[in-house]
Amino acid sequence: MQNQNDTSKTKIWLIDDDELVRSTTAQWLRLSDHDVIEFTDPRTLLDEFNENENCIIISDIRMSPMDGMTLLAKLIEKDAHLPIILITGHGDIDMAVSSLRDGAFDFLEKPFDPKRLTLTVGKAIKKRQLQLNQHYQSRYLDKLEGLEEMIVGQCHAINQVREQINTFAKMDTNVIVYGDTGCGKELVAQALHKTSHRSEHSFVAINCAAIPAELFESELFGHEAGAFTGANNKRIGKLEKASKGTLFLDEIESMPIAMQIKLLRVLQENTLERVGSNQAISIDLRVIAAAKTDLQRLDGFRQDLFFRLNVSQIHLPTLRQRGDDIPLLFKHFCRGFADERNVALKKISPIDYETLLIYSWPGNIREMRNIALRYVLEPNTSIAKILNGYHTQEPNYQYNPLPLSVKVQDYERSLIDVTLKRCKGNIQETLEVLQLPRRTLNQKMQKYGLNRSNYLDNQDS
Structure with missing residues (x-):
């Protein structure tokens, strides 16, 4: 399983056939303490890329012999969750917006603000680290046997x-x-x-x-x-x-x-x-x-x-003292309950992952099992929502409340969820109701684990 030190080494694969733009962008990223690998030919990048590579991609759209949109499609075929940031000129804005529907993480317009680049890259790296952590956790859980299957954890x-x-x-x-x-x-x-x-x-x-x-x-x-x-x-x-x-x-x-x-x-x-x-x-x-x-x-x-x-x-140790074992154990319990109840296992969203690590877990593993069962059985819920309801029902229970930032994000998640349900998964209607740019809604849906297909299924039923 990937540890904290490994995930901190996420590399940036930068592809642009314009040497001046590429070298300037790479220099700025290196000054921000990022590890950058430069490519001039998209075909070389594709040959070297493997699924679950510990990297993110920054790619120009206008390239030859393969443009950024084609590269995006081929990379998504190899790794559907890879964060890909596209760099676009003013005339390609419509194409860049449509790329969000095709799986791009975000796009930057030329000339882009270096600070905006750093911020976007930071978010993409955080997302990639979470994806890889969950991937390696799943691989670890798949291979459990003997004593490790009884006493789960790697701390x-x-x-x-x-x-x-x-x-x-x-x-x-x-x-x-x-x-x-x-x-x-x-x-x-x-x-x-x-x-x-x-x-x-x-x-x-x-x-x-x-x-x-x-x-x-x-x-x-x-x-x-x-x-x-x-x-x-x-x-x-x-x-x-x-x-x-x-x-x-x-x-x-x-x-x-x-x-x-x-x-x-x-x-x-x-x-x-x-x-x-x-x-x-x-x-x-x-x-x-x-x-x-x-x-x-x-x-x-x-x-x-x-x-x-x-x-x-x-x-x-208490659960709080077990660090990275916390999301690992939560996934382990969710897997068990999903198999036991014959329900689909949903992916833990970035905000839920963050909540798991922030929460103090006063009831330790016993409390986590209860929360995991609720999480598996309740569709379109969040860990923060379950925790808030859990402690409302136990007024005398002593616990450290969730930070305001998590509660605010959970409210935002609930608002988007309700709007998607009301609009039956229609993204354009959702954008108009929430008055959000397409890019912002896309990123928030990724962050909160909200999948449009779930709302279309509700419409069919």
């Missing part, structure tokens, strides 16, 4: 977690997994189980915060028939059920002190007694405990139990 912290899982799985020791709510502690526990020699036996999970104190002992140890009022039948407890396999104790910091003492004895002696029985039952147990805070410093958690569990530790 340093997640690579380290996978290394620890591989190491600790072979050691067969007790493990404490630390992480905020929603970071994937149970998923890590399952990965430890599945990569260990215990994988053929049971993985038994208990959320210690969800069990009433009076039921805890029966839940863990089981009971004999008649052991207490309501115990009509014998019950096998979680500890016994997990024997030869793995017991996962989530939110272990919530376990009552009395149960901590009894659990410690089980771990020391590898035996237990069901409630209402005096018969010792041998068990072979591996315990993976999960906690949000340091158990050693936690009042109310027994130190002797901590030391029994604390043979190995795994610390999970």
Whole structure:
């Protein structure tokens, strides 16, 4: 997968058969710290270009033996998403405007302002980097297998977690997994189980915060028939059920002190007694405990139990700390939900990509899964719109709001979306209603992931 350093090296392929214009344009771009490759013959450029080349194209329209419009068409055949900027004389404005419909990113009129050139190039490079990131993310997700398929991500912290899982799985020791709510502690526990020699036996999970104190002992140890009022039948407890396999104790910091003492004895002696029985039952147990805070410093958690569990530790990063893994994980969840619900997988638009990276994700991966499901199931929506609605329904939920710039862009996106629906995909009518130039509408539709064909389909239905 392409990393941040690779995408920053996006090159500019500049094609113009006028040496003076080409060299002057190249010089200005190099002064702006861009890497420029110059071409004089469009056929040479075509021969050297490959799909998903890390570049953008700046091409004159009036060239020989091949003009810019023909070059545009041939490049789009090779790579439909390649940003191509056309340079045009005053007499070619109509042709340049029509090129936007044919897939051009933008056009510049001669003589163009160098600052306008730099601004347009910057936008094109940003778009190309996003396209390539999404392409390499898709390739990475296509090849997932084994542990990488369970613990998805490429950031340093997640690579380290996978290394620890591989190491600790072979050691067969007790493990404490630390992480905020929603970071994937149970998923890590399952990965430890599945990569260990215990994988053929049971993985038994208990959320210690969800069990009433009076039921805890029966839940863990089981009971004999008649052991207490309501115990009509014998019950096998979680500890016994997990024997030869793995017991996962989530939110272990919530376990009552009395149960901590009894659990410690089980771990020391590898035996237990069901409630209402005096018969010792041998068990072979591996315990993976999960906690949000340091158990050693936690009042109310027994130190002797901590030391029994604390043979190995795994610390999970928050989603916010995972950087470029954020859009990768979002795409992974969208793929899964689209397959599960048998719906088309839509492409993440540039503004949605930006929102993913800006948002603080207080609910971590669990929250992301919910947002991804909504994104897959709701047509013509945006991540910002889903997030705003999500938090409106949860008034007591603490979160960092989206920046004003994202909210303004989401409002603009919604306005264009509504207008396209009302005009049934008719671009000319949309331009008149919104009072926008064709070039501006084209760029905004690309930015917001709005495809005209979706609105034409609505008309047909």
